[in-house]
Amino acid sequence: MNQHFLQSTAWEKFQQIEGHQTFRIKDNNYSALAILQTTPVGDYLFCPYGPTLSTPNAANLQSALAGLTQLAREHQAFFIRIEPAYSSLPTETLQKLGLKKSHDIDPAHTWVLDLILPQEELLKNMRKSNVQYWQSSAKKGLSIRTSQNPADVVILSKLLRGVASKDHFTPQDEAHLQHQIEAGFATLYFAGYQGQTLAASLVYDFDDTRFYAHAATSDQERKLAAGTVLLVQMILDAKQRGAKIFDFWGITTSEDNDHPWYGFSQYKRSFGGHQVDYAGTWDLPLNSLRYHTYQIIRRLNRFKRKLFR
Numbered sequence: 001m002n003q004h005f006l007q008s009t010a011w012e013k014f015q016q017i018e019g020h021q022t023f024r025i026k027d028n029n030y031s032a033l034a035i036l037q038t039t040p041v042g043d044y045l046f047c048p049y050g051p052t053l054s055t056p057n058a059a060n061l062q063s064a065l066a067g068l069t070q071l072a073r074e075h076q077a078f079f080i081r082i083e084p085a086y087s088s089l090p091t092e093t094l095q096k097l098g099l100k101k102s103h104d105i106d107p108a109h110t111w112v113l114d115l116i117l118p119q120e121e122l123l124k125n126m127r128k129s130n131v132q133y134w135q136s137s138a139k140k141g142l143s144i145r146t147s148q149n150p151a152d153v154v155i156l157s158k159l160l161r162g163v164a165s166k167d168h169f170t171p172q173d174e175a176h177l178q179h180q181i182e183a184g185f186a187t188l189y190f191a192g193y194q195g196q197t198l199a200a201s202l203v204y205d206f207d208d209t210r211f212y213a214h215a216a217t218s219d220q221e222r223k224l225a226a227g228t229v230l231l232v233q234m235i236l237d238a239k240q241r242g243a244k245i246f247d248f249w250g251i252t253t254s255e256d257n258d259h260p261w262y263g264f265s266q267y268k269r270s271f272g273g274h275q276v277d278y279a280g281t282w283d284l285p286l287n288s289l290r291y292h293t294y295q296i297i298r299r300l301n302r303f304k305r306k307l308f309r
Helices: 009-017 058-074 091-096 119-125 128-136 150-167 174-182 226-240 262-269 288-307
Strands: 022-026 030-039 042-047 077-082 109-114 143-147 186-193 196-206 209-217 245-247 274-277 282-285
Touching (some): 009 022, 009 030, 022 058, 030 058, 030 077, 042 058, 058 077, 058 091, 058 282, 077 288, 109 262, 128 226, 150 174, 186 226, 196 226
Parallel strands (some): 042 077, 209 245
Antiparallel strands (some): 022 030, 030 042, 109 245, 109 274, 143 186, 196 209
């Protein structure tokens, strides 16, 4: 079974550090990590980028849903949320199993780079300016360091707050990022110049894949393109340690320039690679009344956030 990182024991450990109750079920056809989530109307089970199927077909998914349903009923969960990491499961198949399309929690599309290519070819496939920034960075005085010290998250967190204030989004909680370091799968990267940190990133390493999880760049010394230099270095370091895939973690397929993800999606594409599609996020209601109430509350909260932004 080709398991996604969010179904791994490493992610399970992180969820437990965060205080969430987790469960793991499996048989010959599937495996699933499920996380108990709380809402104002009760609990539900969330299976991020899962369940993992031995073969991605309707029969195996139905078996997984049966196992998750039994688990949900044991813990009084009123619905199950899944994110099959396959594009080969058509919408009609999912709907026939009683699933309802939800808003996507984790991205339904991502951008990946195959690291099995020689380094020269990897660099050749990147936008020329990206490579030039990286090649000249040391000469210009830009330094790169890594850390797995949870205390260093404060540097990334500060930069994220600055970007969030400008771009109007809510950054990841600092403790949440520290817990990822403590769980043992995350590494911090920093780009420094004359005593100041210009860019910071957090990557996840799992199996043969490095994931580009969080990143922020200062408005200072933008001509050095510190964030770009950092990203090229993270890609090459992943290849050096034996990783086969660099996953940029989420893009939009929209061609609308005003889409909030359009800019950084185009940026990720500028490093070479190809698109990977998943089925998206789907819900299996087990109590129709409570699920309907939950959806109403969620829509009201979303409306309030837009109204008072």
